Amino acid sequence: MNPVGSDVSRGKESEAGRREHVLDAALLIFARYGYRKASMDDIARAAGISRPGLYFHFASKQDLFRAAVTRALDGDVAAAERALSETGRPLRDRLVEAFDHWTGRYIGPMTQDIALVIESNPDLLEPMAGEYATRFAGLVTDALTAGVPVNRGGVASDVAQTLLSTAMGIKHEVSSREEFLVRMTVGVGLLLLALERAP
């Protein structure tokens, strides 16, 4: 457990605070090793600071973990919201991008288990994670509702919920972010078709 050269590149020109930099490094290490096997020393080294320095920013490992995941989820939801709000672009593209931020980011050889880390440590951040999921679902539902003239019988939320499940399923089936995007584009296209032409 001695990851040499795993320092996160960071010049003095960084506009983000040290705190944010540390959280990014922490998320990387947590994603790589899981909560249990990631040591504060690993994270401190990855962030390029000393271990006591870590404790200057965060009271405990749990605290750091919570902060790192919160930051990631905050960023994901914000990015998704940003993408969905660009009403000039086709709804289809905005939805795909939103799902990419929410789910697609966490697919791949290196980061593939970060979602798993969150899932398998429910005690550490419940009900936080669930709330973010609800928020994202709300964003998608809103975008869908706004994207069609009428909303008879709450079709938009049905489409949203189905889309969320589809994204979940695709995530489990694919092994790369590109594949996720291709499959998700198809799914979004089909379900938008259903929404537009709903009875």
Add this chain to the structure above:
Amino acid sequence: MNPVGSDVSRGKESEAGRREHVLDAALLIFARYGYRKASMDDIARAAGISRPGLYFHFASKQDLFRAAVTRALDGDVAAAERALSETGRPLRDRLVEAFDHWTGRYIGPMTQDIALVIESNPDLLEPMAGEYATRFAGLVTDALTAGVPVNRGGVASDVAQTLLSTAMGIKHEVSSREEFLVRMTVGVGLLLLALERAP
């Protein structure tokens, strides 16, 4: 590890052979304990036969496991095929039932990890499991293709693939078979709408 009274009820009137009865019991035990923790003794007791009797039917534990899973998958695919072939019924209902046989069965407090057992023992039954999935996907695609007059640009297979992912996703979100069916009905309804009104 002494499950008393876990005998599988079985009268002498059973039309199915003893072999099938044993496989059913084995699947139950494998599902409950996982491959590793399920002992041949557990299975023999559940099947109501002696442990050497088990070895009369199956050469090894792996053999038994493979046979049990094969039987289950065979049954699931056959049931799905049967449901899909009842062309008098609405396609929607047939699809939901097919997915119930394929996925819905394996949701619930007791049997929820049988799919997990299959997934987490890839060495024991690959590429078998993948082949069944492909077969089921083919059945769904065929039913969709037959269900609509024209099939421009392979929409049917797109819908099929998306539906498979949706089912996967719902399965991971839901905790009861009933909930699965409700959610799946919505998903099937929407994607059929997309298929029917595809450009």
Add this chain to the structure above:
DNA sequence: ACTAAACAAAATAAGCATATCTTGTTAAGT
């Protein structure tokens, strides 16, 4: 707003001997 050095307490890992379980087989019987 940190660093390096050092520390206690607790958790985790490693090693190892012993006990229990499990697999697969055999034999004798019905």
Add this chain to the structure above:
DNA sequence: ACTTAACAAGATATGCTTATTTTGTTTAGT
């Protein structure tokens, strides 16, 4: 076409001791 009884070999679990890590804190320094 099975049963019970018994067995060897191997795997797995258990308990225990000893090392190593890791967390969280402190102190002194820049």
